[in-house]
Amino acid sequence: MKKCVVYSPIGAVENEFMSGVFSEEQKGAYHRDGYVFARGLFSREEIGLLGEAAHADRALDDAATALDDGEGNRVRLSLWNHPGDGIYGMFARCRRVVDSVEQLIGGEVYHYHSKMVLKDARTGGAWAWHQDYGYWYQNGLLFPDLCSVMIAVDGATQENGCLQLLERSHHMGRVNHILSGEQAGADRERVEEAKKRLELVYAEMEAGDAVFFHSNTLHASGPNHSENSRWAMICCYNAASNDPYKESHHPGYTPLSKVDDEEVIRVGKSGVDRVSVQFANIEQEDRSAKDLAGEAES
Numbered sequence: 121m122k123k124c125v126v127y128s129p130i131g132a133v134e135n136e137f138m139s140g141v142f143s144e145e146q147k148g149a150y151h152r153d154g155y156v157f158a159r160g161l162f163s164r165e166e167i168g169l170l171g172e173a174a175h176a177d178r179a180l181d182d183a184a185t186a187l188d189d190g191e192g193n194r195v196r197l198s199l200w201n202h203p204g205d206g207i208y209g210m211f212a213r214c215r216r217v218v219d220s221v222e223q224l225i226g227g228e229v230y231h232y233h234s235k236m237v238l239k240d241a242r243t244g245g246a247w248a249w250h251q252d253y254g255y256w257y258q259n260g261l262l263f264p265d266l267c268s269v270m271i272a273v274d275g276a277t278q279e280n281g282c283l284q285l286l287e288r289s290h291h292m293g294r295v296n297h298i299l300s301g302e303q304a305g306a307d308r309e310r311v312e313e314a315k316k317r318l319e320l321v322y323a324e325m326e327a328g329d330a331v332f333f334h335s336n337t338l339h340a341s342g343p344n345h346s347e348n349s350r351w352a353m354i355c356c357y358n359a360a361s362n363d364p365y366k367e368s369h370h371p372g373y374t375p376l377s378k379v380d381d382e383e384v385i386r387v388g389k390s391g392v393d394r395v396s397v398q399f400a401n402i403e404q405e406d407r408s409a410k411d412l413a414g415e416a417e418s
């Protein structure tokens with residue numbers, strides 16, 4: 121049986137440093153394995169409000185970029201740099217999430233960006249094996265002191281292409297990345313060798329569960345051949361101490377204004393303004409994966 125940790129308010133009491141959801145044991149598991157689950161991080165009501173808002177959000181759909189996965193399918197995602205005051209912002213800025221990331225990183229973090237991965241039923245494409253720092257590295261970040269929080273908006277199973285993680289792969293350090301289709305993919309030979317030695321974990325999740333993972337953790341996901349969509353919101357945070365040394369399409373240190381956990385429901389129920397972010401034009405602005413083509417040639 122895989123270790124998976126369940127969100128427990130006891131974690132908050134046990135940790136005197138930051139008031140996140142993880143116990144010391146869970147924090148240790150993150151550093152050892154490169155990821156930690158927080159089952160039931162969001163209630164059915166909370167995640168229901170996010171799912172309803174996102175699935176009805178025309179702007180989110182219109183902003184989606186479709187990236188060729190190199191296998192005949194396309195992955196669709198919409199991305200935004202600043203969390204905003206709508207429901208997406210409440211998920212990304214609530215203490216439950218941000219304090220927990222700070223617990224894992226060990227200090228102040230800021231919002232690096234968030235995205236919605238729209239892995240639709242039957243058509244959603246695969247994600248090649250990669251480390252997020254494999255391409256974020258291009259953005260002037262000296263250290264891999266970043267953490268991503270993948271929140272299951274829809275239930276995620278192996279059938280609909282849940283996230284896969286290679287346990288402990290963050291200890292490998294940054295692996296070379298090259299373009300795979302239109303995505304940044306890690307050096308395949310290394311990934312194949314790593315797969316022989318490390319445990320492959322399928323991040324099957326119910327809506328409202330989350331997995332927190334290190335920016336050097338190798339991860340991927342398969343296509344969605346099922347009848348069920350697998351949308352997920354991924355909120356990414358950078359350590360305040362890891363301010364990039366040059367400008368990129370993602371922000372430098374910008375203090376994050378945390379909100380109380382109750383704001384998720386309050387804003388989610390408030391109607392009109394609940395979805396309000398500025399979506400990025402990934403095709404035009406995001407050079408971090410494309411620049412890998414130049415890196416491979418040089």
Ligand SMILES: O=C(O)CCC(=O)C(=O)O
Pocket residue numbers: 237247252281282283339340341352354
């Ligand atoms: O949604 C997925 O299956 C993977 C997303 C991912 O790997 C990423 O956004 O870096």
